[in-house]
Amino acid sequence: MDDRQLWPDGQPAWERDVDALVRPSLLIDPPADVQRSILATVLQATARTQAAVMPTPIGEPGARSIPLAAYLLLAAVLVAYVAAISSLQGLFGGAGWVPALFTQLLAVSERLVGPLPTGEPLALIWLLLQRAPWLALLPLGWLLWERDRVAARAA
Amino acid sequence: MPEPLSETIRRAQAGDQAAIASLVAEQQRYVYSIAMTITKDPADAADLTQDALIRFIRAIGSYRGETKLSTWLYRLVVNLGIDRMRRRGAPPIRLDDEGVDVDVVSDDPIDDVAAVAERAEEAQIVRAAVAKLPDAQRLALTLHYFEDQRYEDIAEVMGVPLNTVKSHIRRGKERLAVLLRPKLDTRVAQGSC
Numbered sequence: 001m002d003d004r005q006l007w008p009d010g011q012p013a014w015e016r017d018v019d020a021l022v023r024p025s026l027l028i029d030p031p032a033d034v035q036r037s038i039l040a041t042v043l044q045a046t047a048r049t050q051a052a053v054m055p056t057p058i059g060e061p062g063a064r065s066i067p068l069a070a071y072l073l074l075a076a077v078l079v080a081y082v083a084a085i086s087s088l089q090g091l092f093g094g095a096g097w098v099p100a101l102f103t104q105l106l107a108v109s110e111r112l113v114g115p116l117p118t119g120e121p122l123a124l125i126w127l128l129l130q131r132a133p134w135l136a137l138l139p140l141g142w143l144l145w146e147r148d149r150v151a152a153r154a155a
Numbered sequence: 156m157p158e159p160l161s162e163t164i165r166r167a168q169a170g171d172q173a174a175i176a177s178l179v180a181e182q183q184r185y186v187y188s189i190a191m192t193i194t195k196d197p198a199d200a201a202d203l204t205q206d207a208l209i210r211f212i213r214a215i216g217s218y219r220g221e222t223k224l225s226t227w228l229y230r231l232v233v234n235l236g237i238d239r240m241r242r243r244g245a246p247p248i249r250l251d252d253e254g255v256d257v258d259v260v261s262d263d264p265i266d267d268v269a270a271v272a273e274r275a276e277e278a279q280i281v282r283a284a285v286a287k288l289p290d291a292q293r294l295a296l297t298l299h300y301f302e303d304q305r306y307e308d309i310a311e312v313m314g315v316p317l318n319t320v321k322s323h324i325r326r327g328k329e330r331l332a333v334l335l336r337p338k339l340d341t342r343v344a345q346g347s348c
């Protein structure tokens with residue numbers, strides 16, 4: 001190669017010609033559909049990886065799942081409470097123990113699992129009973145109906 | 156060669172999908188160009204590009220800035236590409252030697268390039284000539300033409316000494332000057348008119 005012809009920056013003329021010819025051709029863009037496909041695949045793969053290593057968010061109200069143990073504990077409290085209140089009611093013949101029972105249950109559940117959203121079964125039942133107290137008679141109605149059915153069959 | 160902004164890198168490390176998409180979009184052509192240099196096949200190059208970018212994004216959280224991010228990425232592409240070709244049983248790619256010289260006399264490059272010129276665009280002629288170079292020279296030149304990549308960066312990407320890179324580039328250009336003589340003469344003639 002003839003290095004005697006130099007550009008002001010010291011680069012030989014032949015080398016500059018080669019650079020000017022080759023440079024634009026060596027940078028190759030993938031076809032547009034390949035570019036889109038690669039981008040989508042990379043994003044999908046990396047999003048899946050990030051989701052797999054992402055810690056489960058905690059402390060978000062409304063999004064927290066209540067552990068089974070809390071439900072079991074509530075059920076145990078409910079049974080104990082019903083037994084105690086029922087026996088007291090039976091002793092003194094007082095009234096209004098059902099609303100007191102639910103109020104206490106809600107207080108206990110709030111202490112255990114925090115404020116309950118309205119979608120929770122216990123809060124929903126309490127709201128229903130507040131708006132339609134007659135629903136509380138349904139179990140009694142079912143018991144009476146069942147007793148009559150058994151009696152009729154025996155007769 | 157565009158070095159990503161540090162803010163973009165930081166957001167990508169935090170898992171920001173927009174930043175990741177931006178990184179992928181801006182680096183894709185460079186990664187694909189290296190992949191084409193190694194595989195010489197568009198479909199293989201697309202596969203290699205995709206594989207490299209997925210690994211790059213998955214590993215970006217461990218990037219601590221000891222080297223340029225682009226250098227880090229291109230080294231990953233080169234290593235993956237060499238490994239892929241080796242697993243396919245292709246001749247080993249050696250980046251630390253000059254490879255087999257192109258015999259510019261017996262290969263009759265001028266006629267060959269002239270024949271290509273009749274049916275192809277300028278870029279295809281150049282790529283055909285570049286494809287005749289040994290692997291190491293081809294890769295060094297490709298990186299060299301990425302918007303004035305420094306010799307030191309190329310040496311790091313290829314994992315060879317600085318002087319070896321300079322030699323690859325110099326000899327590669329000399330061979331291209333011979334291989335592309337008709338095209339260069341045409342351009343010079345057009346420029347002097």
